[in-house]
Amino acid sequence: xxxxxxxxxxxxxxxxxxxxxxxxxxxAPAYAASPARMLVLDNGMQVVAIEDHRAPVVTxxxxxxxxxxxxxxxxxxxxxxxEHMMFKSAGELKSGEYAARVARHGGSxxxxxxxxxTIYHARVPRDGLRWLMQLEAARMTGLDILQGEFEAERNxxxxxxxxxxxxxxxxxxxxxxxxxLHVAHPYGRPAIGWAHEIAKISRQHLVDLYRHxxxxxxxxxxxxxxxxxxxxxAIAGETYGKLQAISLAPDLPRAExxxxxxxxxxxxxxxxxxxxxxxxxxxVPSYLSGDRRDALSLxxxxxxxxxxxxxxxxxxxxxxxxxxxxxxxxxxxxxxxxALVLVGTRIADPAILExxxxxxxxxxxxxxxxxxxxxxxxSILTARRSFDLDDQLELARTYAxxxxxxxxxxxxxxxxxxxxxxxxxxxxxxxxxxxVPEHSVTGMLLPLQSRPANSAVSETAxxxx
Amino acid sequence: MKALxxxxxxxxxLSMLPGKAHSIEIRTVTSQGGITAWLAEDQSSSxxxxxxxxxxxxxxxxxxxxxxxxxxxxxxxxxxxxxxADTFKAKLVRWQARLSFEAxxxxxxxxxxxxxxxxxxxxxxxxxxxxxxxxxxxxVTAATERAAxxxxxxxxxxxxxxxxxxxxAAFAGHGYARPTSGDFNxxxxxxxxxxxxxxxxAFTKSRLVVAAAGHIDTLTLAAVLDRMFAALPSGSxxxxxxxxKAPAASRTLxxxxxxxxxxxxxxxxAPMRSDSDFTAAVVMNEILxxxxxxxxxxxxxxxxxxxxxxxxxxxTTDRYSSVLTGEAGIGPGDSExxxxxxxxxxxxxxxEGPTREELDNAKARLIGSYGFGFDSTKRIADTLLALQLDRxxxxxxxxxxxxxxxxTADAIKAVTRKIxxxxxxxxxxxxxxxxxxxxxxPNSITQR
Numbered sequence: 001x002x003x004x005x006x007x008x009x010x011x012x013x014x015x016x017x018x019x020x021x022x023x024x025x026x027x028a029p030a031y032a033a034s035p036a037r038m039l040v041l042d043n044g045m046q047v048v049a050i051e052d053h054r055a056p057v058v059t060x061x062x063x064x065x066x067x068x069x070x071x072x073x074x075x076x077x078x079x080x081x082x083e084h085m086m087f088k089s090a091g092e093l094k095s096g097e098y099a100a101r102v103a104r105h106g107g108s109x110x111x112x113x114x115x116x117x118t119i120y121h122a123r124v125p126r127d128g129l130r131w132l133m134q135l136e137a138a139r140m141t142g143l144d145i146l147q148g149e150f151e152a153e154r155n156x157x158x159x160x161x162x163x164x165x166x167x168x169x170x171x172x173x174x175x176x177x178x179x180x181l182h183v184a185h186p187y188g189r190p191a192i193g194w195a196h197e198i199a200k201i202s203r204q205h206l207v208d209l210y211r212h213x214x215x216x217x218x219x220x221x222x223x224x225x226x227x228x229x230x231x232x233x234a235i236a237g238e239t240y241g242k243l244q245a246i247s248l249a250p251d252l253p254r255a256e257x258x259x260x261x262x263x264x265x266x267x268x269x270x271x272x273x274x275x276x277x278x279x280x281x282x283x284v285p286s287y288l289s290g291d292r293r294d295a296l297s298l299x300x301x302x303x304x305x306x307x308x309x310x311x312x313x314x315x316x317x318x319x320x321x322x323x324x325x326x327x328x329x330x331x332x333x334x335x336x337x338x339a340l341v342l343v344g345t346r347i348a349d350p351a352i353l354e355x356x357x358x359x360x361x362x363x364x365x366x367x368x369x370x371x372x373x374x375x376x377x378x379s380i381l382t383a384r385r386s387f388d389l390d391d392q393l394e395l396a397r398t399y400a401x402x403x404x405x406x407x408x409x410x411x412x413x414x415x416x417x418x419x420x421x422x423x424x425x426x427x428x429x430x431x432x433x434x435x436v437p438e439h440s441v442t443g444m445l446l447p448l449q450s451r452p453a454n455s456a457v458s459e460t461a462x463x464x465x
Numbered sequence: 466m467k468a469l470x471x472x473x474x475x476x477x478x479l480s481m482l483p484g485k486a487h488s489i490e491i492r493t494v495t496s497q498g499g500i501t502a503w504l505a506e507d508q509s510s511s512x513x514x515x516x517x518x519x520x521x522x523x524x525x526x527x528x529x530x531x532x533x534x535x536x537x538x539x540x541x542x543x544x545x546x547x548x549x550a551d552t553f554k555a556k557l558v559r560w561q562a563r564l565s566f567e568a569x570x571x572x573x574x575x576x577x578x579x580x581x582x583x584x585x586x587x588x589x590x591x592x593x594x595x596x597x598x599x600x601x602x603x604x605v606t607a608a609t610e611r612a613a614x615x616x617x618x619x620x621x622x623x624x625x626x627x628x629x630x631x632x633x634a635a636f637a638g639h640g641y642a643r644p645t646s647g648d649f650n651x652x653x654x655x656x657x658x659x660x661x662x663x664x665x666x667a668f669t670k671s672r673l674v675v676a677a678a679g680h681i682d683t684l685t686l687a688a689v690l691d692r693m694f695a696a697l698p699s700g701s702x703x704x705x706x707x708x709x710k711a712p713a714a715s716r717t718l719x720x721x722x723x724x725x726x727x728x729x730x731x732x733x734x735a736p737m738r739s740d741s742d743f744t745a746a747v748v749m750n751e752i753l754x755x756x757x758x759x760x761x762x763x764x765x766x767x768x769x770x771x772x773x774x775x776x777x778x779x780x781t782t783d784r785y786s787s788v789l790t791g792e793a794g795i796g797p798g799d800s801e802x803x804x805x806x807x808x809x810x811x812x813x814x815x816x817e818g819p820t821r822e823e824l825d826n827a828k829a830r831l832i833g834s835y836g837f838g839f840d841s842t843k844r845i846a847d848t849l850l851a852l853q854l855d856r857x858x859x860x861x862x863x864x865x866x867x868x869x870x871x872x873t874a875d876a877i878k879a880v881t882r883k884i885x886x887x888x889x890x891x892x893x894x895x896x897x898x899x900x901x902x903x904x905x906x907p908n909s910i911t912q913r
Contacts, residue, residue: 057839099758
């Protein structure tokens with residue numbers, strides 16, 4: 001479970017996830033059998049219920065409006081660290097008991113920390129909803145954060161960081177690029193935290209974060225499954241409804257990036273890299289920070305440029321190009337990102353990859369796109385959503401994230417209609433306005449032959465002995 | 466088109482699961498062309514999922530051509546049959562549909578997931594690929610190269626090597642001895658003719674199994690079945706053979722792999738699905754190493770001895786075999802101790818049986834997790850195909866939970882003895898070499 005726990009913690013870092021992140025970022029018409037119903041408890045917690053009677057199971061998602069962008073100064077990784085501690089001791093609940101109890105009933109549980117939200121999910125047989133909400137309420141109000149458990153978890157988190165970032169040169173490059181893209185805003189700090197700061201996070205950091213942000217009015221609960229909305233609201237009232245209302249301190253303003261004046265570049269050479277790779281990321285508006293039509297246009301633009309088979313970058317494939325990827329991460333409270341990746345052949349000249357990228361972007365910005373291209377991109381994005389949201393967990397997470405970010409349930413439901421209303425001219429405008437060099441970071445990942453290939457491997461072995 | 470002949474409700478699948486009755490109903494649908502499928506219709510979904518399997522897989526690869534089924538499935542997934550390759554991917558994207566093929570040990574399986582309005586288009590394309598007789602040479606070449614690359618990579622993966630080595634020794638002389646991905650030395654020799662011959666034997670009505678779920682009614686499904694499969698030849702069923710059993714060897718094979726850590730793989734033959742003690746074996750596996758928290762092996766190897774990073778076990782059933790296998794990731798130098806701990810744990814379970822709490826927890830998890838096989842259109846279709854491939858009668862869905870609930874501690878003891886007794890459980894140790902110079906070829910096995 002731990003290996004998966006923060007699967008999406010660094011969502012933009014996960015290449016295959018780039019496109020998915022874009023899709024999961026927003027939402028469409030009634031995918032489930034029944035509409036979403038919402039109730040706000042007296043203590044301020046939002047509860048959403050969606051009925052899905054295909055199987056005798058329920059999926060419970062709780063999203064807190066706190067994430068890595070709220071980490072204390074010099075303590076990046078604190079929100080993610082707290083997420084790990086939420087599976088430890090909480091009053092009567094022993095360390096590991098929450099997950100063990102879910103597993104004993106045949107279910108599964110996990111959590112994801114991103115920059116703006118921390119989202120926990122659990123899936124259990126339908127008659128387990130009550131005890132699940134009781135456990136969830138217990139750890140929302142009574143988490144211990146025992147010193148011993150806290151210290152022991154630090155090694156787990158450092159190991160997770162090594163596995164995710166240090167072990168993958170591309171993820172290292174992406175982390176470096178984010179820090180250049182956001183020189184002041186906390187989106188420039190990795191959600192999992194920098195190793196030297198994880199080393200210094202104190203128990204008090206987590207206690208403060210927990211006390212101030214893990215309160216009912218800062219949480220959104222979504223239940224999808226084989227229960228009626230009335231049952232969900234009744235059980236939520238008897239469990240979460242009993243929790244005391246705690247007034248939430250107003251958000252501290254996040255540092256803002258200064259106006260960008262120059263394109264930035266990075267190069268990372270690594271012996272584990274087989275082929276040259278070009279990574280370009282732009283800081284762009286998000287669904288929440290900007291106009292929704294701009295965000296929708298950016299979603300389409302990213303698809304039109306970087307779809308693996310039909311994207312502009314892929315169809316005019318020069319010989320040096322092996323594959324392309326990319327996507328728009330628009331489900332963010334502040335700015336979004338549009339990322340493009342070109343993987344070269346083993347012998348590719350990185351300069352040719354970059355020229356190809358710049359030519360394609362220049363053409364789209366100058367001449368626009370065809371209606372047919374736009375329609376294809378709409379099909380791709382709506383299909384991806386249909387498949388994603390046919391799955392209970394994705395459906396629950398989509399509503400929870402949208403609401404936790406400050407969006408509305410109707411944003412989930414009207415996505416497809418809104419997307420269809422975007423014009424080819426809108427997409428061209430989004431290209432011209434946003435894909436400008438000074439808002440970008442270009443990273444090159446290059447092979448490095450000279451160093452011994454498996455130094456990292458032996459090191460791991462030593463530390464395990 | 467009124468192609469439907471029979472549509473019978475065969476099970477209200479989930480009525481035996483905890484909670485209230487459910488709306489999923491499984492029907493069998495037989496088309497005019499004589500093709501039968503299981504269907505779970507759900508008009509509230511916008512998706513249609515189709516799953517089908519032909520009973521010929523990697524175990525049927527011709528001699529010296531290990532990887533044929535795999536290459537064929539890869540080529541078909543790229544549209545390389547039926548003259549569609551150029552436009553294949555673009556069409557699927559425009560239709561918002563997914564179509565792919567995969568080789569398994571006993572089958573080549575096809576998967577279609579599509580928005581309902583593209584069903585006719587994508588099943589028409591699938592029909593051309595299944596029924597088409599010419600292979601696109603460029604696609605075949607690309608598929609062959611990709612298959613060889615994947616197989617070469619698998620031959621460097623410690624965990625895959627350990628498992629392949631165990632299977633090769635357990636089922637020597639049978640197709641199950643070869644990995645599904647194929648032999649990377651043999652793959653480049655596989656040509657279009659090998660693929661066509663394989664397809665001709667495999668793609669027949671008698672070897673076909675079909676399942677459907679989602680936004681599709683019986684009449685539409687019947688028309689789809691005829692469009693995709695009615696023109697296939699009748700063919701013959703694969704011949705019946707008795708259960709293949711791994712020999713009782715009480716041995717340990719070692720595979721030198723240039724990796725720092727060691728994968729300990731172990732296994733023994735287990736009851737077949739049709740055997741009366743199969744359910745007891747499933748519960749036994751859960752207690753021994755299947756459960757994610759607190760299985761006996763996890764407690765003994767990881768928590769008490771502290772020599773394993775992870776350990777798990779499972780029962781895998783194929784058409785002609787059933788095996789209980791497991792693995793543990795351990796440090797170099799700990800393999801002897803780990804083997805003796807695993808042996809000690811199975812002996813104890815065989816003698817003393819599980820505790821009451823262990824038995825209850827294992828049953829609760831197995832019963833509770835079952836519903837998750839029905840929580841999306843894709844998974845419902847997957848489950849309906851798997852049930853048919855396991856040759857389970859439809860009512861096994863409703864009897865499964867009761868069967869699990871009725872397993873006793875004595876039954877666990879007996880089935881543990883049956884599976885692991887008399888040297889039937891044996892081991893492969895892979896990895897533990899740090900230097901690059903040593904060979905990791907799976908044929909450099911030493912027997913101790």
